[in-house]
Amino acid sequence: MKFQVDQGKAENYACELLLLFSFDSSEEWEGSIRLIDTKWKGFLSNLMKQKDFKGELYECQLLYTQGALPAKRILLTGLGKREDFDLEKWRGASAKAGKFIRDSGIQKFAFPVKTFGVFPEDELAEAFVTGLLLGVYQFNELKTLDRDKIKEIEEGVLLGETPEDTKRIENGIKTGRIISESVCMARDLVNGPSNQVTPAILAQRAEKISKEHGMELQVLEVSQAEAMGMGAFVAVAKGSEEPAKFIILDHHKGKGFDTIALVGKGITFDSGGISLKPSEGMDRMKDDMSGAAAVLGIMEAAARLQLPLHLVGIIPATENLPSGKAYKPGDVLKTLSGQTVEVISTDAEGRLVLCDALSYSLRYQPKAILDLATLTGACVVALGDYVTGLMGKDEALIKRVEEASAKSGEKVWRLPLWDEYSDYLKSDTADFRNVGTRAAGAIIGGIFLSKFVEKIPWVHLDIAGPSNIEKEKPYTPRGGTGVGVRLVVQMLRDWVKGS
Ligand code: BES
Ligand code: ZN
Ligand code: ZN
Numbered sequence: 001m002k003f004q005v006d007q008g009k010a011e012n013y014a015c016e017l018l019l020l021f022s023f024d025s026s027e028e029w030e031g032s033i034r035l036i037d038t039k040w041k042g043f044l045s046n047l048m049k050q051k052d053f054k055g056e057l058y059e060c061q062l063l064y065t066q067g068a069l070p071a072k073r074i075l076l077t078g079l080g081k082r083e084d085f086d087l088e089k090w091r092g093a094s095a096k097a098g099k100f101i102r103d104s105g106i107q108k109f110a111f112p113v114k115t116f117g118v119f120p121e122d123e124l125a126e127a128f129v130t131g132l133l134l135g136v137y138q139f140n141e142l143k144t145l146d147r148d149k150i151k152e153i154e155e156g157v158l159l160g161e162t163p164e165d166t167k168r169i170e171n172g173i174k175t176g177r178i179i180s181e182s183v184c185m186a187r188d189l190v191n192g193p194s195n196q197v198t199p200a201i202l203a204q205r206a207e208k209i210s211k212e213h214g215m216e217l218q219v220l221e222v223s224q225a226e227a228m229g230m231g232a233f234v235a236v237a238k239g240s241e242e243p244a245k246f247i248i249l250d251h252h253k254g255k256g257f258d259t260i261a262l263v264g265k266g267i268t269f270d271s272g273g274i275s276l277k278p279s280e281g282m283d284r285m286k287d288d289m290s291g292a293a294a295v296l297g298i299m300e301a302a303a304r305l306q307l308p309l310h311l312v313g314i315i316p317a318t319e320n321l322p323s324g325k326a327y328k329p330g331d332v333l334k335t336l337s338g339q340t341v342e343v344i345s346t347d348a349e350g351r352l353v354l355c356d357a358l359s360y361s362l363r364y365q366p367k368a369i370l371d372l373a374t375l376t377g378a379c380v381v382a383l384g385d386y387v388t389g390l391m392g393k394d395e396a397l398i399k400r401v402e403e404a405s406a407k408s409g410e411k412v413w414r415l416p417l418w419d420e421y422s423d424y425l426k427s428d429t430a431d432f433r434n435v436g437t438r439a440a441g442a443i444i445g446g447i448f449l450s451k452f453v454e455k456i457p458w459v460h461l462d463i464a465g466p467s468n469i470e471k472e473k474p475y476t477p478r479g480g481t482g483v484g485v486r487l488v489v490q491m492l493r494d495w496v497k498g499s
Helices: 031-039 043-049 087-103 121-135 163-191 199-213 222-228 231-237 282-287 290-304 350-364 377-383 395-408 419-425 441-450 485-498
Strands: 002-007 017-023 060-064 073-080 108-112 155-160 216-220 245-251 259-264 266-270 310-320 332-334 340-342 368-373 388-392 412-414 458-462
Touching: 002 163, 017 031, 017 043, 017 087, 031 043, 043 060, 043 073, 060 087, 073 087, 087 121, 121 155, 121 163, 155 163, 163 199, 163 290, 163 485, 199 216, 199 245, 199 266, 199 290, 199 310, 216 222, 222 231, 231 310, 231 332, 231 350, 245 290, 245 350, 259 290, 259 350, 259 485, 266 282, 266 350, 290 310, 290 368, 290 485, 310 350, 350 368, 350 441, 368 485, 377 388, 377 441, 388 395, 388 441, 395 412, 395 458, 395 485, 419 441, 441 458
Parallel strands: 002 155, 017 073, 017 108, 108 155, 259 310, 259 368, 266 310, 368 458, 388 412
Antiparallel strands: 060 073, 216 245, 245 310, 332 340, 388 458
């Protein structure tokens, strides 16, 4: 879908469809909607008076102007109460309008950005484009039947009134497009099945990104990882015939910018290994590389946004399968850190591949490490599928993530990593076990990882809940969500502004 910017007045603008937004009272109307109402002899305010359109959040009403205006149709979309309005609702309303337009088979629309003066034009345009592109996302590349029924919007024109407006709108569109395309790339990888999205394919995607943006790429084979001492990553990879890859993407190496390491769990299929999962719902475990997909999305977005940061993306990618060669409960593994781990469950494989990746990240001496991982079912039980579990001990870094969460609308909720929890990981034969009891499962995952980051500020994002959703949300269709990309990109943008 294309976005264009034009300068003009909505009431004089000829188009297939003019998109207008309204709070739940016409008293609140400003700018274009008020001028159009006047030109249309109070038609819109009459609708409100008669309660045919109430302006409730996400309500959509299509109108035919019958020559009263140069625009052929008007789509009114509700924003609800003005006092409850924020950018998150705005992204949702933009998505709802986009889906309504797409499903009506209308291919072009225009939207006057100055319909209400709550946010500056660039922020409004960015959130509009983000909400709309994320809302109309569909994953249908693997469907061969009825392809002619797939509907898509061709073009949206964002109208500004002055040259300054249009400049700000253009900037907003550009940023919104970069971020949402990066999220959609991550969604495609998550939605892709494990016979297509293999560790080698993740490495290929990393290569594409590295070539397009001049990043340095290293892809370690299992033999190299073994030679380096990554005993935990290698153990998980042993049960699979699909070659595992340890991927390192390095952006802005040697430029003197702050270094931030991003580590993403890249289990392209998690059967549980010898501690096999029940078969019901196992198909979902193709999404166990959502952290890896997010890291690729973040790297791509950061490069396109030209953020002055040295970013290192680290992705341990492998399948977790049972076989005659697979690692087993009771095995003791020597990790890259030198610490040893007793495997209690081969299904707690995420923390094993991640611990070596976290240790590896330390060689960059980063200012911060963030890991993103579909780590525990316990986090889904605790927080549901709306919220990412946020864990860490560095208050300043936690605060940065919480602030980015409020801005991006990607919800996070903190779980504690108190020292007492370490007792659950005591082992008779090794330094740690890889699981505790059933208690505090998400936290124990975080505690385990904390043993591998030394003193570097680090946060762990358990995205097991929001990475893949059953029921759509206003701008997030069912399936892989690309969660983490917008959150971390926002944090990185703020980091650049603040430093
Ligand atoms: N990939 C799973 C976690 C998961 C579960 C993600 C549900 C998304 C939805 C992870 O590898 C796993 O199996 N974790 C175990 C840990 C346990 C053995 C301590 C779990 O959650 O049961
Ligand atoms: Zn598992
Ligand atoms: Zn897993």
